[in-house]
Amino acid sequence: MQLRIFFKSFPETSKCPSCGKIGTIRRSRSKNFFESAIKSAGFANLFKCRECGWRGILRKYSVNRYSFITLFFYGLLIISVAYVITQVLKNNFGE
Numbered sequence: 778m779q780l781r782i783f784f785k786s787f788p789e790t791s792k793c794p795s796c797g798k799i800g801t802i803r804r805s806r807s808k809n810f811f812e813s814a815i816k817s818a819g820f821a822n823l824f825k826c827r828e829c830g831w832r833g834i835l836r837k838y839s840v841n842r843y844s845f846i847t848l849f850f851y852g853l854l855i856i857s858v859a860y861v862i863t864q865v866l867k868n869n870f871g872e
């Protein structure tokens with residue numbers, strides 16, 4: 778079982794959203810304040826396609842179906858821990 782929710786994605790090796798070619802995407806420099814703000818937030822980067830000239834923002838991290846399973850187990854864990862704590866409190870401090 779894996780415990781990570783976010784997975785690092787590698788846009789450099791993925792398909793271009795515009796022309797669909799693989800391996801043509803390169804990192805691009807930010808041209809304005811908005812783009813540099815996105816970059817400094819750390820979750821996304823600017824990319825550019827060498828083939829078709831597409832330019833845009835791609836996330837550095839992605840979630841997959843295992844993320845939801847992991848989140849579900851974390852939720853179950855929190856609920857069961859909360860349940861145990863309330864039971865212990867009731868047994869010790871209840872009427």
Ligand SMILES: [Zn+2]
Nearest residue numbers: 793796826829
């Ligand atoms: Zn392209």
